[in-house]
């Protein structure tokens with residue numbers, strides 16, 4: 001069995017709003033420059049690289065979860081991480097915004113760059129890094145606050161906006177996350193009163209409200225029903241126009257639908273990395289073929 005990349009039609013019942021053409025508020029324009037070291041030999045037509053792992057290793061205590069990974073993630077595309085349970089997908093994802101800093105046993109060696117920023121340097125401002133690299137988790141995790149306050153939360157921390165500007169930002173973010181029409185009349189009601197799919201889109205709105213360049217998504221649909229999953233997939237497809245997206249998924253159909261590039265992981269290594277069409281229809285490695293066709297994993 002092989003998969004071909006097809007764009008799903010939006011679910012009629014939850015048809016997402018299209019992304020407004022307008023740029024985000026000026027205060028949210030990304031500031032990242034490109035890493036010149038990552039790009040010198042790439043042909044003109046290749047997209048620039050947003051994230052580079054070079055000889056990257058990650059450990060929990062003595063256990064090595066990531067083994068000598070070299071991976072270059074293109075800007076403003078969707079890169080899917082696939083592979084069997086325990087192969088290191090989440091670990092690698094969480095190093096990109098240093099979420100693993102909160103795990104006492106976690107450490108890494110090698111190089112990791114976001115454009116020209118040395119992510120692992122002790123001098124790196126982790127709060128600013130996490131503003132530039134937002135993360136959406138497996139289960140929607142809205143704060144026990146109103147929808148408005150959820151989305152405004154990061155902006156209140158990072159940006160000094162007037163009430164009018166904040167209102168505009170909240171609306172922009174909720175529109176971008178394709179949930180505005182469903183929540184605009186209940187902005188000051190608890191976010192926890194929404195459906196799981198709506199909560200997840202509010203969490204995405206909360207993440208993009210601080211103006212990140214990168215969105216990390218760790219199995220963002222695993223707790224959602226098929227209609228909500230379809231709405232999130234449509235949203236991912238739209239958001240890649242503006243954000244670099246890295247998504248971990250166990251769902252092969254989902255990976256083939258939403259990802260431009262796919263990395264197949266096995267036992268802490270990247271076995272194969274290429275366009276999603278190539279990885280799913282014409283894999284070069286037997287292990288990849290066995291995995292995407294469901295023979296193991």
Ligand SMILES: Nc1ncnc2c1ncn2[C@@H]1O[C@H](COP(=O)(O)OP(=O)(O)OP(=O)(O)O)[C@@H](O)[C@H]1O
Pocket residue numbers: 060063065083084085086087088089090091092103105
């Ligand atoms: N906090 C931790 N402490 C110790 N070991 C950990 C920790 N988190 C993950 N590991 C181990 O690191 C390895 C990689 O785990 P990771 O969660 O990155 O894999 P994964 O590919 O994302 O798996 P899954 O698809 O099941 O989520 C596993 O062997 C796991 O048990």
